[in-house]
Amino acid sequence: MTDTRHAVPERSREELLRLRRAHLNPTLSVAYREPLKIVRGEGVWLYDAQGQGYLDMVNNVCHVGHCHPRVVRAGAEQMARLNTNTRYLHDALVEYALRLTATLPAPLSVVFLTNSGTEANDLALRLARAHTGARGTIVVDHAYHGHSPSMVELSPYKFNGRGGEGQADHVAVVPMPDAYRGAVRDAADAGPRYGRMLAGAIDELRARGHRPAAFYCESLLGCGGQVILPDGYLRQAFAQVRAAGGLCLSDEVQVGFGRVGDAMWAFEQQGVVPDILTLGKPIGNGHPMGAVVTTPEVATSFVTGMEYFNTFGGNPVSCAIGLAVLDVIEEENLMDNAVRVGEFLTAGLREIQARHPGIGDVRGRGLFIGAEFVSDAAARSPDPARARVVVEAMKARHVLLSTDGPDDNVLKIKPPIVFSRANAEEFLEKLDGVLGALPVG
Amino acid sequence: MTDTRHAVPERSREELLRLRRAHLNPTLSVAYREPLKIVRGEGVWLYDAQGQGYLDMVNNVCHVGHCHPRVVRAGAEQMARLNTNTRYLHDALVEYALRLTATLPAPLSVVFLTNSGTEANDLALRLARAHTGARGTIVVDHAYHGHSPSMVELSPYKFNGRGGEGQADHVAVVPMPDAYRGAVRDAADAGPRYGRMLAGAIDELRARGHRPAAFYCESLLGCGGQVILPDGYLRQAFAQVRAAGGLCLSDEVQVGFGRVGDAMWAFEQQGVVPDILTLGKPIGNGHPMGAVVTTPEVATSFVTGMEYFNTFGGNPVSCAIGLAVLDVIEEENLMDNAVRVGEFLTAGLREIQARHPGIGDVRGRGLFIGAEFVSDAAARSPDPARARVVVEAMKARHVLLSTDGPDDNVLKIKPPIVFSRANAEEFLEKLDGVLGALPVG
Numbered sequence: 001m002t003d004t005r006h007a008v009p010e011r012s013r014e015e016l017l018r019l020r021r022a023h024l025n026p027t028l029s030v031a032y033r034e035p036l037k038i039v040r041g042e043g044v045w046l047y048d049a050q051g052q053g054y055l056d057m058v059n060n061v062c063h064v065g066h067c068h069p070r071v072v073r074a075g076a077e078q079m080a081r082l083n084t085n086t087r088y089l090h091d092a093l094v095e096y097a098l099r100l101t102a103t104l105p106a107p108l109s110v111v112f113l114t115n116s117g118t119e120a121n122d123l124a125l126r127l128a129r130a131h132t133g134a135r136g137t138i139v140v141d142h143a144y145h146g147h148s149p150s151m152v153e154l155s156p157y158k159f160n161g162r163g164g165e166g167q168a169d170h171v172a173v174v175p176m177p178d179a180y181r182g183a184v185r186d187a188a189d190a191g192p193r194y195g196r197m198l199a200g201a202i203d204e205l206r207a208r209g210h211r212p213a214a215f216y217c218e219s220l221l222g223c224g225g226q227v228i229l230p231d232g233y234l235r236q237a238f239a240q241v242r243a244a245g246g247l248c249l250s251d252e253v254q255v256g257f258g259r260v261g262d263a264m265w266a267f268e269q270q271g272v273v274p275d276i277l278t279l280g281k282p283i284g285n286g287h288p289m290g291a292v293v294t295t296p297e298v299a300t301s302f303v304t305g306m307e308y309f310n311t312f313g314g315n316p317v318s319c320a321i322g323l324a325v326l327d328v329i330e331e332e333n334l335m336d337n338a339v340r341v342g343e344f345l346t347a348g349l350r351e352i353q354a355r356h357p358g359i360g361d362v363r364g365r366g367l368f369i370g371a372e373f374v375s376d377a378a379a380r381s382p383d384p385a386r387a388r389v390v391v392e393a394m395k396a397r398h399v400l401l402s403t404d405g406p407d408d409n410v411l412k413i414k415p416p417i418v419f420s421r422a423n424a425e426e427f428l429e430k431l432d433g434v435l436g437a438l439p440v441g
Numbered sequence: 442m443t444d445t446r447h448a449v450p451e452r453s454r455e456e457l458l459r460l461r462r463a464h465l466n467p468t469l470s471v472a473y474r475e476p477l478k479i480v481r482g483e484g485v486w487l488y489d490a491q492g493q494g495y496l497d498m499v500n501n502v503c504h505v506g507h508c509h510p511r512v513v514r515a516g517a518e519q520m521a522r523l524n525t526n527t528r529y530l531h532d533a534l535v536e537y538a539l540r541l542t543a544t545l546p547a548p549l550s551v552v553f554l555t556n557s558g559t560e561a562n563d564l565a566l567r568l569a570r571a572h573t574g575a576r577g578t579i580v581v582d583h584a585y586h587g588h589s590p591s592m593v594e595l596s597p598y599k600f601n602g603r604g605g606e607g608q609a610d611h612v613a614v615v616p617m618p619d620a621y622r623g624a625v626r627d628a629a630d631a632g633p634r635y636g637r638m639l640a641g642a643i644d645e646l647r648a649r650g651h652r653p654a655a656f657y658c659e660s661l662l663g664c665g666g667q668v669i670l671p672d673g674y675l676r677q678a679f680a681q682v683r684a685a686g687g688l689c690l691s692d693e694v695q696v697g698f699g700r701v702g703d704a705m706w707a708f709e710q711q712g713v714v715p716d717i718l719t720l721g722k723p724i725g726n727g728h729p730m731g732a733v734v735t736t737p738e739v740a741t742s743f744v745t746g747m748e749y750f751n752t753f754g755g756n757p758v759s760c761a762i763g764l765a766v767l768d769v770i771e772e773e774n775l776m777d778n779a780v781r782v783g784e785f786l787t788a789g790l791r792e793i794q795a796r797h798p799g800i801g802d803v804r805g806r807g808l809f810i811g812a813e814f815v816s817d818a819a820a821r822s823p824d825p826a827r828a829r830v831v832v833e834a835m836k837a838r839h840v841l842l843s844t845d846g847p848d849d850n851v852l853k854i855k856p857p858i859v860f861s862r863a864n865a866e867e868f869l870e871k872l873d874g875v876l877g878a879l880p881v882g
Contacts, residue, residue: 006772023538023552076516109463113466
């Protein structure tokens with residue numbers, strides 16, 4: 001009875017939009033011209049209030065599939081047993097730290113648990129400042145590292161975007177190492193050449209009286225437009241930052257946990273080991289959770305007498321869910337799946353590209369893929385209008401996609417990593433149909 | 442089978458401590474000289490690995506009782522149905538905003554959902570800066586507002602504590618309005634007199650070239666030592682801040698959601714309405730969740746073109762859990778319980794105080810209570826050693842408590858608000874026994 005009294009009313013989309021406008025964060029956007037009211041998720045599918053299924057190729061959070069029964073069970077069982085903080089001892093907390101660090105190269109052995117990627121990147125900044133005694137921070141153009149005041153300052157995507165307040169004194173920005181559209185294109189040595197650009201950022205900080213505390217770099221550039229770092233980039237960049245006394249941070253909030261398929265962590269392909277790794281989104285398959293992993297040396301520098309206590313971070317429910325996500329990735333061989341389906345998808349996109357001149361570049365690793373729309377293939381002129389039209393047309397065919405990049409012309413493909421070959425075939429067929437129906441360039 | 446392969450091993454306390462030291466945040470403290478390994482929670486009880494029950498009087502997060510079945514069911518059901526972000530429409534998100542704002546005075550009608558109190562206070566700072574165009578912030582001495590870089594700067598508890606880097610240029614600190622130990626004691630007009638001290642902080646900011654963006658104030662001082670704001674404090678303080686163009690923020694991360702019993706929100710007793718209210722800890726009974734509630738005017742100032750998107754914030758699972766917490770508070774009449782049991786506890790503590798000179802002050806509202814240990818009642822000399830001994834002795838009698846305050850001599854009482862009269866009787870009897878067994882002063 002009491003349950004009925006407080007049942008959540010079902011409201012129409014119009015009513016929900018009206019109430020959102022009145023009572024919720026007014027800056028929050030809604031996906032699509034005609035918003036979706038999604039009520040159920042399962043695997044790679046989302047279902048609207050009418051029971052219509054949508055193939056979800058956007059969600060890099062519900063990483064092992066929406067409502068994965070193993071993850072749901074782990075969360076539900078632990079919620080019913082105990083949910084408290086880390087000032088008591090608990091088996092799941094220690095086990096999670098052991099299981100997570102077992103996937104990482106040896107020096108990355110100390111774990112801090114948070115509630116989000118933003119909290120992880122914020123804590124990482126405190127670690128870097130404590131270790132180096134410096135304040136300067138170098139970031140990659142168009143990067144996004146979080147929504148806190150400190151992380152907006154480290155996110156060119158935000159501070160140089162609409163409503164942004166520009167670059168702070170302690171921040172320097174290096175160009176995106178984009179071998180398709182950037183200053184260095186199509187060159188075998190693009191990686192080291194972009195890496196050497198760190199020197200300019202270090203000089204710029206020095207001129208403003210700052211030494212570098214940290215270089216923040218996503219291991220694959222997400223908001224930057226699904227950019228794959230060219231070979232040798234991080235090796236060169238890290239060497240220069242370290243020579244200047246700074247720490248190197250790999251932000252894998254968007255791309256970690258086996259999405260790239262050939263490795264658990266995307267930084268591994270670059271042949272480097274960061275000093276700090278930050279994690280979020282996929283870590284709990286949607287449960288609010290994040291983590292920082294660092295070396296004993298950096299962790300020790302943080303022991304100044306001030307405690308870092310995070311009320312919810314590392315609670316037994318989060319740890320049980322985090323463990324279940326690791327279990328599922330391993331037991332269902334999802335990294336193999338990401339390699340196989342990712343290769344099939346990328347090959348299929350390249351085959352479509354060959355027949356549709358509107359796609360200028362197709363790039364990807366595992367199930368992190370981008371397709372860049374251009375109006376002129378030779379000039380590589382961005383075509384955001386076409387990208388937008390394709391996203392809406394695919395939505396009409398019940399496939400969910402999004403766009404990003406400085407010109408908003410890159411189709412972002414980052415589905416739950418249970419995405420199958422059959423799902424990929426459905427997507428490719430529909431995309432081919434959508435592109436074939438569009439007027440040429 | 443796969444479940445067995447990845448079952449979490451049960452480890453001894455010694456082994457867990459060893460592994461924590463090797464693989465987890467080295468700044469994280471463990472409660473008690475002999476740490477507890479807690480494996481199960483129910484209502485006001487926590488159970489260790491041997492099945493021993495402990496009466497939990499510390500946990501202000503598992504607000505409606507550990508593992509409340511209604512809250513667990515809401516979370517488990519929604520986890521199995523859908524967990525995605527707020528770019529799709531969802532009934533529970535809108536319903537939560539409506540239910541939450543229905544408990545608040547009219548102008549506080551716009552909700553932003555986050556994953557923690559820290560994220561809420563961080564977002565609030567962005568709102569205040571956007572609305573005022575100013576950077577200055579006034580905080581109360583010994584306050585704690587969060588663990589992010591920006592919030593450590595606003596937390597004298599941290600920046601003036603061990604390992605702290607001192608006060609930032611844009612921050613001014615006002616004295617704790619503590620009518621027992623502060624500069625103004627035992628005066629009927631202590632509230633307005635402490636309130637007038639905001640003028641000094643505003644002047645101090647002005648002298649450093651800052652206008653005030655916001656005054657952050659907990660509605661009851663938690664880390665400050667369970668201090669109840671004297672009557673008239675916020676009215677006077679808010680008036681001065683507003684006259685200087687700043688916004689007034691009530692931080693109810695620790696004390697909100699009916700803990701004070703006579704009101705849902707502790708600020709109400711002061712006869713004011715803040716411009717921004719921040720929420721956390723109890724909001725999800727342990728689920729990682731936080732919120733900012735503000736006025737349409739402040740929210741509108743935040744519409745600058747930059748989106749505030751929080752990956753996990755406002756997801757359907759968090760909203761379902763948040764709704765269940767509101768339901769339980771109402772249906773189980775927990776605010777009435779907080780009043781009745783709180784009054785009984787406070788009266789019982791005062792009766793004990795009359796027989797034990799080591800307790801200098803007993804103060805509280807509802808189930809937010811402090812008892813201050815002193816070595817000399819007339820001089821009010823803090824006695825942290827006695828507070829520590831009492832906490833350990835009570836733990837030996839299976840009652841969990843903690844201490845806080847600038848001198849760490851205040852016994853903090855903030856149990857789940859399902860705490861019953863029988864629980865209170867058990868606590869009072871045990872405390873009386875512990876104090877009677879201690880050597881006098």
